[in-house]
Amino acid sequence: MPTADDSVIKPHTNYDWVFINSEVDKPAYVAAFDIQPDHVLATGEPMMDALMAQRPEPHAGAKRLLYSPTYRPDANGEAQVLHYIHELITASEQLKQPWEIYVSLHPYLSLPEWQLPSNVHIFQDATRVKQLMPTIDVFVTDYSSLSLNFSYFERPILLFTPDYEQYMAKMAFTSIIITISGHHTLMRLVRL
Incomplete structure (x- = not known):
């Protein structure tokens, strides 16, 4: 994943907290968002939780x-x-x-x-x-x-x-x- 320094317009460097799917993803997001590791929280993905709770109806x-x-x-x-x-x-x-x-x-x-x-x-x-x-x-x-x-x-x-x-x-x-x-x-x- 590109780091914040790789981006021309640095679109993801103005966040205070970042919520991610899992701890495995943390290093990539710390670099990409130029944020302190303790401000990156692995919480899962709420939208996926909601989608998985639905039963697709034909x-x-x-x-x-x-x-x-x-x-x-x-x-x-x-x-x-x-x-x-x-x-x-x-x-x-x-x-x-x-x-x-x-x-x-x-x-x-x-x-x-x-x-x-x-x-x-x-x-x-x-x-x-x-x-x-x-x-x-x-x-x-x-x-x-x-x-x-x-x-x-x-x-x-x-x-x-x-x-x-x-x-x-x-x-x-x-x-x-x-x-x-x-x-x-x-x-x-x-x-x-």
Whole structure:
């Protein structure tokens, strides 16, 4: 894992406390967050506890896709994310079977006032994400750590990373988990 000194913008050096999954992870987080070891607490992962307590119920009808794009803090970040969402909505019209498309928008972004197809739902609600996850057939993201949570359900996770090189140059902290190949165009993603 990159250290805080490796990052250009040092995004993770302003925390007082860091909660991690296990003691094994502690040295990496101490270095990455540039924090004292006694301020890194191994508590488990509360979201995983909540997800594991749910019983996935089969659902009838259309398959369900959850898209969770990552927040981008730079000046163009909001426009960039909204562009990717709009591309996904447009590309979803190419799907051959009926799908319900759910888009979890980061709370720092403004919810757009778009005329959406009836099968597309955009929301900003972490509780809704947790409730939806057990019912989702395919999870699509770029760099979101939610992919790690969703992996518990052993269902497909697709990475849509059109700005991969730019994102990695700015956000070195996440580079350790994004070394696998993603899809850089939506048409490639839709063909899957």
